[in-house]
Amino acid sequence: MSTLSETHATFAKALDLPLDTPSEKIAEQFNTVVAKLDHEKVERAMKSTFDSKEFKDFIEAEIRELAKHTLDVKKRFETIRNDLDLFDGKKYKKKDGSDVETLKPGWEALYNTYLSLVKSSTDEARELKALCDEYVEMIVPMAKDKGSSLDDLIKYAEDYRDRTQVHGTKAQWYATEFEKLRLGVEAYPNKIDLAIGDAEAGLDEQIKVVKKKISDVELKIAEQNAFISRCELTEKAAGGAAIGSVILGNVFPVLAPLAGLVLLGSLLSIAGAEIAMAIKKAQLNTSLSELSSLKRDLFNLECKQKELAALKSKLQGSKGDIQFIAQKIGALANFWHAVFSDAELVLKKLKLAKTNASEFTVRQALGTRMAGDIYISMSDVLGLYAGQLNELNPEKK
DSSP: OOOHHHHHHHHHHHTTOOTTOOHHHHHHHHHHHHHTSOHHHHHHHHHHHHHOHHHHHHHHHHHHHHHHHHHHHHHHHHHHHHHHHHHHHTOOBOTTSSBOOOSHHHHHHHHHHHHHHHHHHHHHHHHHHHHHHHIIIIIHHHHHOTTSOHHHHHHHHHHHHHHHHHHHHHHHHHHHHHHHHHHHHHHHHHHHHHHHHHHHHHHHHHHHHHHHHHHHHHHHHHHHHHHHHHHHHHHHHTTOHHHHHHIIIIIHHHHGGGGGGOOHHHHHHHHOHHHHHHHHHHHHHHHHHHHHHHHHHHHHHHHHHHHHHHHHHHHHHTHHHHHHHHHHHHHHHHHHHHHHHHHHHHHHHHGGGGSOOOHHHHHHHHSIIIIIHHHHHHHHHHHHHHHHHHHTOTTTO
């Protein structure tokens, strides 16, 4: 069975247009070509198409497919949203130290737009279906009833045309909004890649800085250990621990109140090797504590780096889901563009009510020959759309 994307491709090929030509451009080119054809033959062909079982089966299958995928799209939106929430929760930094842009809010906005458009377009489909039914139930009988007033028919048709124009504009708006949403979804992988790249560069820089600090502290520790070793040798040369204890017990307490004013050189010369060694050992303990803290920081950063690599793999793997979402939203855009195009066809017929055409021409134009058949078909299609999407409304699940 054909799909909407295949139908899009078929029209593009038939009109010698690139396969990636936007739907509105295809429709514009199609209308240009049709305008040059024999209108009688075109209308007969379209009436035959609308009446065919194959056409109705095709449309029904397409609408069911559109509706069926609303739940699938919702689930994929939410899965990606949860992964982006994990990414944002890590609070990654850029290389310059600023925060990496959060990803969940933008994706959440796209998701909420999708839910809103599905819901409101379902409501619009119901209203437009009622308008289609009104045409078939009111205007067509009036057009066929030669006993009815032509002025009444024209007045009713003009009022109806104005209301059709309003809903046609809404249909065009939905086509545009779904297309804008599709483009927003399609662009999101680039945004994800940029954020991941910033996070990777930031982690690399942080790890580089911590490793440099570790290297500096390790060098400081080596110097402190060397100093302590020299002090131990000096202490032995000065008579060992006994001399040191005398100095510590008798000399240092006297000097303690003045310690803040004594230069390091004087302290060493008076207090001896053991005091110098005690100071260095205190500094060494501080350095060892700092080294331990830096190594923990490095370990945590390397863990974040591994977590980021796993998240990166997961998010890059979700690009297929993002493309799927974009395609299904594109199908909704195509649907509403088709509704708009059909409404435009009928408006052309309704405009005859304001011309100086003969009564026969006006009644024929407003009857079942073309406009009525389009509305019958549109009513069926919109009824299916509203029914199917209401049944599978993503906000209900």
